[in-house]
Amino acid sequence: MQSDTTRSVALLGSTGSIGTQSLDVIARTPGLFRVAALAAGGGRVDLLARQAAEFGPDVVAVADASALPALREALAARGVTAKVLAGPEGVAEAAAWPSDVVLNGVTGALGLTSTLAALEAGRVLALANKESLIVGGPLVKRLAKPGQLIPVDSEHSALAQCLWAAGPSGADASAVRRLVVTASGGPFRGRSRAELADVTPEQALAHPTWSMGPVITVNSATLVNKGLEVIEAHLLFDIGFDRIDVVVHPQSIVHSMVEFVDGSTVAQASPPDMRLPIALALGWPGRVRDAAPAVDWTRAGVWTFEPLDDEAFPAVELARHVGSEGGTAPAVYNAANEVCVDAFLAGRLPFLGIVDTVAAVVSEHTVTGADTVDEVLGADEWARIRARELTATA
Numbered sequence: 084m085q086s087d088t089t090r091s092v093a094l095l096g097s098t099g100s101i102g103t104q105s106l107d108v109i110a111r112t113p114g115l116f117r118v119a120a121l122a123a124g125g126g127r128v129d130l131l132a133r134q135a136a137e138f139g140p141d142v143v144a145v146a147d148a149s150a151l152p153a154l155r156e157a158l159a160a161r162g163v164t165a166k167v168l169a170g171p172e173g174v175a176e177a178a179a180w181p182s183d184v185v186l187n188g189v190t191g192a193l194g195l196t197s198t199l200a201a202l203e204a205g206r207v208l209a210l211a212n213k214e215s216l217i218v219g220g221p222l223v224k225r226l227a228k229p230g231q232l233i234p235v236d237s238e239h240s241a242l243a244q245c246l247w248a249a250g251p252s253g254a255d256a257s258a259v260r261r262l263v264v265t266a267s268g269g270p271f272r273g274r275s276r277a278e279l280a281d282v283t284p285e286q287a288l289a290h291p292t293w294s295m296g297p298v299i300t301v302n303s304a305t306l307v308n309k310g311l312e313v314i315e316a317h318l319l320f321d322i323g324f325d326r327i328d329v330v331v332h333p334q335s336i337v338h339s340m341v342e343f344v345d346g347s348t349v350a351q352a353s354p355p356d357m358r359l360p361i362a363l364a365l366g367w368p369g370r371v372r373d374a375a376p377a378v379d380w381t382r383a384g385v386w387t388f389e390p391l392d393d394e395a396f397p398a399v400e401l402a403r404h405v406g407s408e409g410g411t412a413p414a415v416y417n418a419a420n421e422v423c424v425d426a427f428l429a430g431r432l433p434f435l436g437i438v439d440t441v442a443a444v445v446s447e448h449t450v451t452g453a454d455t456v457d458e459v460l461g462a463d464e465w466a467r468i469r470a471r472e473l474t475a476t477a
C-alpha cells in the first residue's frame with residue numbers, strides 16, 4: 084500500500100477484539116491510517132478514553148447514553164477535546180462521519196443501524212459485523228454499490244482474495260464452480276451429539292485457534308458462526324447455497340478456497356491472525372506490509388481437511404435452510420441465536436439447547452420480504468421474545 088496518502092478510518096466497536104486489533108494495525112503503520120471516529124457500546128469507557136487519547140479522533144461515541152458522564156470525565160482527565168456523541172443515533176453519526184473507510188466491529192444485529200448509516204453516507208464499509216449483512220440482507224444489498232462492501236471475516240477476505248488472485252476467471256461467475264468455506268471445527272470437533280450434552284460455557288469459550296469476543300466464540304463452538312458465514316458468502320459473492328461447501332480444517336491456516344470449473348482450486352493461507360484481513364480491508368485493495376506473520380515454510384507442518392458432522396453440528400444445515408428462504412428468516416436465526424447464547428453463558432440453557440431452540444423459533448416464523456428496517460427489526464424482536472419464552476422453560 085502507498086504511504087503517500089493517509090486513509091481516515093471510522094472504527095465502530097473499538098474496544099472489542101476486532102476493534103483493538105484494528106488499532107494495533109493502525110498503530111504499527113504510521114502514516115497509512117488516521118482515526119477519524121471511535122465508537123463503542125459504553126461498557127469499557129476507560130479503554131475508549133485511552134484509545135481516544137492515543138489516536139486523536141474527531142469524534143467519540145458510546146451507544147449507552149448512561150455511560151456519557153463517565154466517558155466525558157475520562158476524556159477530560161486525558162485532555163481529549165474530541166466531539167462526544169451518545170446513544171444509538173450517536174453511533175450512527177460516527178458511522179457516517181467523514182472518513183475513507185468505516186470498520187464495523189460491533190457485535191450482533193444491533194450493528195445493522197451503523198452498517199446502513201455508513202452505506203447511506205457513501206462510505207466504504209469494512210464489515211466485520213457479519214450479522215448486519217445477514218439480518219438486513221436485501222436492505223444492505225440494495226444500498227451497497229459495487230466495491231463499497233469489503234469483508235473482514237477471514238473466510239470472506241480469503242474468498243475475495245482467491246477470486247481476485249484468479250484474475251479474469253475470478254471475475255467470471257460462470258468460471259466459479261463452488262466456494263469452499265473452511266471451519267476450525269471449534270473446541271468440540273470430533274464429539275458426537277451425545278458428547279455435547281454437558282458442555283460448559285468455560286469449555287465453549289476456549290477456542291483452539293482464534294481469540295475472539297464471547298458471542299462469536301460460542302458461535303464457533305456451535306458452528307452457528309459457520310452457518311452465518313455461509314449466508315454471508317452467498318450475499319457477498321452471489322453464489323447459490325448449493326455451491327457453497329463447508330470443510331473442517333482444524334489448523335485454521337487455509338481460510339477458504341474457490342474451486343473453478345476446470346477442477347483447479349485457489350486457496351488463501353496465513354496463520355490465524357485477524358490483523359491480516361483487517362489490514363487488507365482497511366487498505367483495500369492495497370496490502371499493508373507486515374500486517375501479520377506469514378506461513379513459515381521452513382518448518383514441517385500438517386494441514387488436514389475433513390467433512391463437517393452435520394448430525395452433531397446441525398447449525399450449518401439450518402443456516403442453509405434459512406438462507407434459501409431469505410427475507411426475514413436469517414434475521415430470525417440470528418436473533419434467536421443471540422438470545423440462546425446469552426442464556427447458555429448465564430447457565431440457563433444447555434449447549435445443545437442453543438441450536439435446538441433456534442431451529443424451533445425458525446420453524447414457527449412466517450417469512451416476509453425484509454424490505455424495510457421496521458420489518459427486519461420486527462422479525463428480530465419477535466424471534467428474541469419467542470426464544471426468551473422457550474429458554475425460560477428449557
Ligand SMILES: NC(=O)c1ccc[n+]([C@@H]2O[C@H](COP(=O)([O-])OP(=O)(O)OC[C@H]3O[C@@H](n4cnc5c(N)ncnc54)[C@H](OP(=O)(O)O)[C@@H]3O)[C@@H](O)[C@H]2O)c1
Binds near residue numbers: 124125191193213357
Ligand atoms: N473477534 C474476531 O476475531 C472476529 C472474527 C471475525 C468476525 N468477527 C465479527 O466482528 C464483530 C465483533 O466481534 P468481536 O469479537 O470484536 O466482539 P467483542 O469483542 O464482543 O466487541 C464488540 C464491540 O462492540 C461494541 N459495542 C457493543 N454494543 C455496541 C453498540 N450498540 N454500538 C457500538 N458499539 C457497540 C463493544 O463495546 P463495549 O466494549 O463498550 O461493550 C465492543 O467494542 C462480530 O460481528 C463478529 O462476528 C470477529
